Amino acid sequence: xxxxxxxxxxxxxxxxxxxxxxxxxxxxxxxxxxxxxxxxxxxxxxxxxxxxxxxxxxxxxxxxxxxxxxxxxxxxxxxxxxxxxxxxxxxxxxxxxxxxxxxxxxxxxxxxxxxxx
Amino acid sequence: xxxxxxxxxxxxxxxxxxxxxxxxxxxxxxxxxxxxxxxxxxxxxxxxxxxxxxxxxxxxxxxxxxxxxxxxxxxxxxxxxxxxxxxxxxxxxxxxxxxxxxxxxxxxxxxxxxxxxxxxxxxxxxxxxxxxxxxxxxxxxxxxxxxxxxxxxxxxxxxxxxxxxxxxxxxxxxxxxxxxxxxxxxxxxxxxxxxxxxxxxxxxxxxxxxxxxxxxxxxxxxxxxxxxxxxxxxxxxxxxxxxxxxxxxxxxxxxxxxxxxxxxxxxxxxxxxxxxxxxxxxxxxxxxxxxxxxxxxxxxxxxx
Amino acid sequence: xxxxxxxxxxxxxxxxxxxxxxxxxxxxxxxxxxxxxxxxxxxxxxxxxxxxxxxxxxxxxxxxxxxxxxxxxxxxxxxxxxxxxxxxxxxxxxxxxxxxxxxxxxxxxxxxxxxxxxxxxxxxxxxxxxxxxxxxxxxxxxxxxxxxxxxxxxxxxxxxxxxxxxxxxxxxxxxxxxxxxxxxxxxxxxxxxxxxxxxxxxxxxxxxxxxxxxxxxxxxxxxxxxxxxxxxxxxxxxxxxxxxxxxxxxxxxxxxxxxxxxxxxxxxxxxxxxxxxxxxxxxxxxxxxxxxxxxxxxxxxxxxxxxxxxxxxxxxxxxxxxxxxxxxxxxxxxxxxx
Numbered sequence: 001x002x003x004x005x006x007x008x009x010x011x012x013x014x015x016x017x018x019x020x021x022x023x024x025x026x027x028x029x030x031x032x033x034x035x036x037x038x039x040x041x042x043x044x045x046x047x048x049x050x051x052x053x054x055x056x057x058x059x060x061x062x063x064x065x066x067x068x069x070x071x072x073x074x075x076x077x078x079x080x081x082x083x084x085x086x087x088x089x090x091x092x093x094x095x096x097x098x099x100x101x102x103x104x105x106x107x108x109x110x111x112x113x114x115x116x117x
Numbered sequence: 118x119x120x121x122x123x124x125x126x127x128x129x130x131x132x133x134x135x136x137x138x139x140x141x142x143x144x145x146x147x148x149x150x151x152x153x154x155x156x157x158x159x160x161x162x163x164x165x166x167x168x169x170x171x172x173x174x175x176x177x178x179x180x181x182x183x184x185x186x187x188x189x190x191x192x193x194x195x196x197x198x199x200x201x202x203x204x205x206x207x208x209x210x211x212x213x214x215x216x217x218x219x220x221x222x223x224x225x226x227x228x229x230x231x232x233x234x235x236x237x238x239x240x241x242x243x244x245x246x247x248x249x250x251x252x253x254x255x256x257x258x259x260x261x262x263x264x265x266x267x268x269x270x271x272x273x274x275x276x277x278x279x280x281x282x283x284x285x286x287x288x289x290x291x292x293x294x295x296x297x298x299x300x301x302x303x304x305x306x307x308x309x310x311x312x313x314x315x316x317x318x319x320x321x322x323x324x325x326x327x328x329x330x331x332x333x334x335x336x337x338x339x340x341x342x343x344x345x346x347x348x349x350x351x352x353x354x355x356x357x358x359x360x361x362x363x364x365x366x367x368x369x370x371x372x373x374x375x376x377x378x379x380x381x382x383x384x385x386x387x388x389x390x391x392x393x394x395x396x397x398x399x400x401x402x403x404x405x406x407x408x409x410x411x412x413x414x415x416x417x418x419x420x421x
Numbered sequence: 422x423x424x425x426x427x428x429x430x431x432x433x434x435x436x437x438x439x440x441x442x443x444x445x446x447x448x449x450x451x452x453x454x455x456x457x458x459x460x461x462x463x464x465x466x467x468x469x470x471x472x473x474x475x476x477x478x479x480x481x482x483x484x485x486x487x488x489x490x491x492x493x494x495x496x497x498x499x500x501x502x503x504x505x506x507x508x509x510x511x512x513x514x515x516x517x518x519x520x521x522x523x524x525x526x527x528x529x530x531x532x533x534x535x536x537x538x539x540x541x542x543x544x545x546x547x548x549x550x551x552x553x554x555x556x557x558x559x560x561x562x563x564x565x566x567x568x569x570x571x572x573x574x575x576x577x578x579x580x581x582x583x584x585x586x587x588x589x590x591x592x593x594x595x596x597x598x599x600x601x602x603x604x605x606x607x608x609x610x611x612x613x614x615x616x617x618x619x620x621x622x623x624x625x626x627x628x629x630x631x632x633x634x635x636x637x638x639x640x641x642x643x644x645x646x647x648x649x650x651x652x653x654x655x656x657x658x659x660x661x662x663x664x665x666x667x668x669x670x671x672x673x674x675x676x677x678x679x680x681x682x683x684x685x686x687x688x689x690x691x692x693x694x695x696x697x698x699x700x701x702x703x704x705x706x707x708x709x710x711x712x713x714x715x716x717x718x719x720x721x722x723x724x725x726x727x728x729x730x731x732x733x734x735x736x737x738x739x740x741x742x743x744x745x746x747x748x749x750x751x752x753x754x755x756x757x758x759x
Contacts, residue, residue, distance in 0.1 A: 018184065
């Protein structure tokens with residue numbers, strides 16, 4: 001419970017700090033932001049369209065391999081705690097698990113998922 | 118330590134850390150470029166200069182997320198620092214699973230940096246945001262492997278136990294591969310040097326290209342806060358945290374944090390950044406296997 | 422607050438024009454200035470050299486992107502009609518003091534901030550248009566909040582249909598050679614199409630420092646600008662930084678076989694004597710299409726000015742032709758464009 005309270009307290013303080021920066025600045029400056037000021041930075045050129053788009057991410061296949069490894073983390077947390085009691089058996093188990101996942105990396109590598117296409 | 122003094126210590130540690138980090142950054146930069154000295158007050162001058170200018174927004178921005186990205190990045194850095202023990206059994210957030218909490222903070226950084234680049238609705242910022250995710254995700258795997266490796270001899274996911282387990286021998290000696298790999302994560306979390314795929318020069322500042330005035334000041338403060346939080350975590354995991362003779366624990370922690378901050382800043386000014394696809398390959402094909410070896414060695418040592 | 426702020430280095434955004442003073446690139450070595458990457462971080466817009474008439478609208482748009490309080494300083498340049506009140510400096514010697522004084526008087530309020538040059542109107546009228554008053558039509562049409570949305574197009578490599586973002590980039594971007602304006606079509610961060618709107622200015626280049634900056638080594642870039650590059654310490658730092666590993670082999674390969682890596686080495690070891698590249702009909706399209714943004718910027722900045730101008734001239738550029746090809750009749754031209 002104290003942990004949650006602390007986390008929310010820190011979050012609240014950070015929000016307040018950021019708000020404080022905003023109020024500390026610009027009080028005697030023009031508050032109104034005009035249309036030409038709002039134009040996105042393109043080095044003097046005028047954008048033709050909004051930047052938000054269905055962005056073509058080149059690494060989406062990589063993220064699938066990443067998800068496999070993140071799931072593996074779920075097993076590693078409890079594994080780390082009992083590792084010393086369980087001894088070599090635990091080491092062998094994690095070794096096998098990582099080997100299987102590494103085959104996934106090798107396969108992905110062959111398929112070119114770490115390239116930008 | 119009771120809660121209120123502990124929280125005050127935390128905030129003081131963070132504030133002084135940010136100030137020193139800003140000076141260190143300027144000192145390294147000027148030293149390498151061959152320029153003169155730095156005033157110890159320069160971070161305050163820079164902050165005042167930022168705050169003296171108007172805070173601009175763009176056409177149809179995501180105002181809420183712009184705000185939350187900056188405040189959240191600062192909050193995540195502070196929570197990271199809060200799990201660090203300042204002395205035996207004292208941490209602001211003292212839980213049995215503090216490594217898991219820090220892991221969650223690491224992954225939220227990717228979300229917040231992305232939001233910071235997303236929210237202005239500006240092309241250069243958007244490219245920085247998407248590109249950062251490609252590197253921010255896999256670099257987290259390295260850090261989780263080395264943190265798990267550090268948890269093995271402690272038989273616990275509690276950072277306090279991990280520090281206590283280094284009473285005889287620091288992890289930097291017991292697991293020599295751990296700290297270098299973890300420092301790479303630090304470069305990525307603080308958007309620095311070779312891992313600065315979000316705020317880099319080829320995008321004229323990337324996710325922060327549209328930040329002016331208070332937003333720019335807030336984002337820079339949050340980046341430095343993350344450097345302090347990260348360095349304190351690294352000092353506790355690999356350099357024995359508060360352990361040390363004669364001086365009080367918190368002083369030792371501060372000294373070790375300072376050293377790691379200097380190392381991260383030095384690396385960020387001295388290492389070249391490669392194109393993002395090349396870095397992606399490097400992480401998966403080269404650095405990740407090294408992290409496996411680190412885990413294996415740590416396991417064998419813990420069983421020996 | 423103003424007192425503290427005036428102790429900080431003066432944040433200057435440099436808009437470089439034609440025949441900009443040779444000292445422009447070395448302004449960043451002055452510790453009382455910071456040369457910033459974006460107009461959003463600047464208090465002073467420094468116009469160095471003549472801005473050609475065709476780029477004056479770009480300068481005005483750039484000017485309006487600076488946050489208040491802001492001022493413009495023209496250095497060896499004629500102020501534009503809209504900025505006739507701005508400070509002008511002819512003599513090199515007092516530029517830095519003029520910049521510091523202007524910033525101080527901006528902060529104290531004795532020099533009023535400059536108003537917008539462009540009318541305060543949205544790029545397209547959108548308020549109250551459409552079913553929700555957001556300016557849109559249907560799912561994607563119209564101009565929501567003043568601009569259209571990006572539309573799908575096939576990726577040239579795999580035909581995947583996602584949004585293609587087209588815009589003009591430049592001429593005042595810190596990672597572009599000064600004067601260069603490109604129309605780029607991007608899918609994600611990969612360049613799909615490129616055409617030249619304005620050629621880069623001729624002049625002595627600082628490609629070595631620009632490349633170091635792009636590689637995330639701004640401190641070393643300053644060191645290179647500072648002077649004698651036969652400094653062994655500098656060479657060692659460059660080698661240790663892993664630049665060779667950071668530049669992919671074969672990137673931006675010219676017909677004579679020189680790639681970015683080779684040109685970079687030439688530029689940093691012997692900046693006074695850049696290698697002339699045999700351009701041989703190579704256009705920007707051959708070099709940039711299919712490259713990711715960071716790689717494309719490395720390629721753009723790895724050439725000497727003369728070669729880059731030749732490469733840009735080789736690039737098919739409807740807008741440049743439109744300006745030059747006055748004899749072409751309008752209908753024929755429209756057919757050519759499509």
